Amino acid sequence: MWDIILERGGYWAIIGVMMIGLYIAFSAENLIKRLVGLSMFQTTICLFYVKLANVANATAPILLPEDMPKGAYGAERVADLAHTYSNPLPHVLMLTAIVVGVATLSLGLALIVRINESYGTIEADEIHASDVKVQMAEEADAARTSGEVAV
């Protein structure tokens, strides 16, 4: 039992943080807060990938001086590399994800600024109420004009 907690506890903690981000994205009526929640959720996914890439008792994937020989590695050293360094590939993928995340965040914020210019609010329920009001008014207008035509 204790072994399982030690081996998986890190994942559980990350999933807990992840769900907080998801909760903010779901529950917030304010669009900016919703985007903050989404970007937190995205950062936590990066945490999860990096956690998978981590190797116990290893170091960052920057070669130590003894791993920079003149020629190729000996067969013994090649097998040992996996225990010396963490896995670099998920790090590269998450670097890309972080930068793209900020790009999409700014795109979302630009949309919100544009919404604020048109509706005068950034609360999701007020935007919905305003949409409903406009639609009802348009339908009433259409009904009135068609009534006038019939008369």
Add this chain to the structure above:
Amino acid sequence: MSGDVMNETSTSIISVLLLCLLFVMGVAIARLRNLFAVVMLAGIYSLVCAAWFILVDAVDVGFTEAAVGAGMSTAVLLGAILLTSRNAKPERRLARLGPLAVCIAAGAMLIYATSDLPAAGDPSSPANTGTGLTYLQINWADTGVPNVVTSVLASYRGFDTLGETIVVFIAGLAVVLLLGFGERSLSETLRKLKKGDKAP
């Protein structure tokens, strides 16, 4: 060897402490209504994430998170609240229950799924014995760059990075097209019109 074990234990304790800090900050962000405080806490959240990345040997990711996540996205968010509003409306209490139930269910399912994951820090897990290990083995002979993350980013997966740059460029273009500037910007035009009304 006992030094290694001690080191590993202290690392995992610090890691769990940082994650608890992140959790507390997430709860605080969920409860706050002042958007300025939300944005500042989100910046601190990114910074703590960066510290955690460095703790688990992802130094390049930590560096990027500190610069881009904590620096740039905070600046962008501050600009957005400057253009919109500073405070969020109080939420309805009952409306929180649905999202809370969904998140608890999703979290429970994910935690159930972790029983199939390899143990944390296992060097022989599928993720750590595949392409990543190959990059570690061939990097020095191929490129001669000591930092493996850099050589994978710029050499082995250079087209990935090119695609990423294109995505960032398109996003920037879309922001400019959405907001506009000068004559095309709505707020700018409105301000000019109002000024024109007052002048005569």
